[in-house]
Amino acid sequence: MHRRAFLKGSAALGISAGMAQPLSGAAKSSGERGLSNGIVQTVLGAVDVSALGCTLPHEHIADGPYFLDKWPNGDRAAFTAQTIKSLGPARAAGIRTIVDLTTYDVGRDIRFLEQVSRKSGINMIAATGQRFFPPQYPGVSMPSRTIDGLCQFFKGEIEDGIDGTGIKAGVIKIGIVAKEPTDLESTGLRAAVRASRATGAAIRIHTHAVDRAADNLVAILDEEGMNPGKVSFDHSDDSGELEYFLGLVRRGYSLGMDHVHRGIRPNARPSFERRAECIRRLIDAGFAERLFISQDVEFGGTLLPDAVKDFRSRLDPVEGVLFTTRRLIPYLRGIGVSEQAIRTITVENPRRFFGLTM
Numbered sequence: 001m002h003r004r005a006f007l008k009g010s011a012a013l014g015i016s017a018g019m020a021q022p023l024s025g026a027a028k029s030s031g032e033r034g035l036s037n038g039i040v041q042t043v044l045g046a047v048d049v050s051a052l053g054c055t056l057p058h059e060h061i062a063d064g065p066y067f068l069d070k071w072p073n074g075d076r077a078a079f080t081a082q083t084i085k086s087l088g089p090a091r092a093a094g095i096r097t098i099v100d101l102t103t104y105d106v107g108r109d110i111r112f113l114e115q116v117s118r119k120s121g122i123n124m125i126a127a128t129g130q131r132f133f134p135p136q137y138p139g140v141s142m143p144s145r146t147i148d149g150l151c152q153f154f155k156g157e158i159e160d161g162i163d164g165t166g167i168k169a170g171v172i173k174i175g176i177v178a179k180e181p182t183d184l185e186s187t188g189l190r191a192a193v194r195a196s197r198a199t200g201a202a203i204r205i206h207t208h209a210v211d212r213a214a215d216n217l218v219a220i221l222d223e224e225g226m227n228p229g230k231v232s233f234d235h236s237d238d239s240g241e242l243e244y245f246l247g248l249v250r251r252g253y254s255l256g257m258d259h260v261h262r263g264i265r266p267n268a269r270p271s272f273e274r275r276a277e278c279i280r281r282l283i284d285a286g287f288a289e290r291l292f293i294s295q296d297v298e299f300g301g302t303l304l305p306d307a308v309k310d311f312r313s314r315l316d317p318v319e320g321v322l323f324t325t326r327r328l329i330p331y332l333r334g335i336g337v338s339e340q341a342i343r344t345i346t347v348e349n350p351r352r353f354f355g356l357t358m
Helices: 003-010 070-075 077-090 110-121 147-159 183-199 218-223 242-249 261-263 272-284 320-334 339-354
Strands: 037-041 045-048 054-059 095-100 121-130 171-175 203-206 231-234 254-259 291-293
Touching: 037 121, 054 183, 054 339, 077 095, 077 110, 077 272, 077 320, 095 339, 110 242, 121 147, 121 183, 147 183, 183 203, 183 218, 242 254, 242 272, 254 272, 261 272, 261 320, 272 320, 291 320, 291 339, 320 339
Parallel strands: 054 095, 095 121, 121 171, 171 203, 203 231, 231 254, 254 291
Antiparallel strands: 037 045
């Protein structure tokens, strides 16, 4: 399907008045006076970009590796109710949209996301793409190992829908595990770029920032003609090197600073304070429009016993899914980050990044 036809078809589903509300105290921008820069594809259909509000752009409502093989013996209804309950405080704190970057190969459950979004009142954007941590689950295998094959798969989930449901992906997620991409990861990244250029969907890339991994990916993106403004290198704050960050944002790429909470662990490097300082210094350098903040946590928890839960689920049991709103944003304010910069990062950047301009 041609991209423009896809957009018009999505718009025909009805542009939602949405659930967008700014964080308390955040200043409104002049570009917010009823103007639309396009639509965003959520699990409940297409909405105007103005409906996004405060957005967490890299999360997992229920990450696949921890629940996929538990569904047959688990109480799905109870798990769904638990997830909806956990989202209540997030919505009360001002979160209006969550981007779930769980791809098909690690247990994405699109009907689960649809149900949770509808009952929680929070917009959710689902992802197509590939983690490239080889699928290890029954019945899950790669749809292709070629650039064209993967591109067509990604496009199909964006244009036609996921798993025969008609629920469409709104973003592409690619995982690059180490410093340099494997041949298969390079294939997936090229496929993602081609699918992005055909559909307008943005790309978020799992990167190993400690080894400056994004430096090894820009050549592929350049070769494929990718618009840097539609690419975010996520988990970037795992590096504390400002020079690394500046090299990327100056080229027009965005940085997902979504592991900041990991800095609260004893002896963590970089520390929480260093990660926050890098965010402030990038803002001071004029690059607020190239930043995202998120948490990369599981809002739904898991069906596994507490003793074997992923450390992300146990890292901050008091604030948990409210880390960004309760701890990070107040801390940024305390070190001099303005309300407008916070709004740019949490509201305006997601609108621009995820929007499919008509």
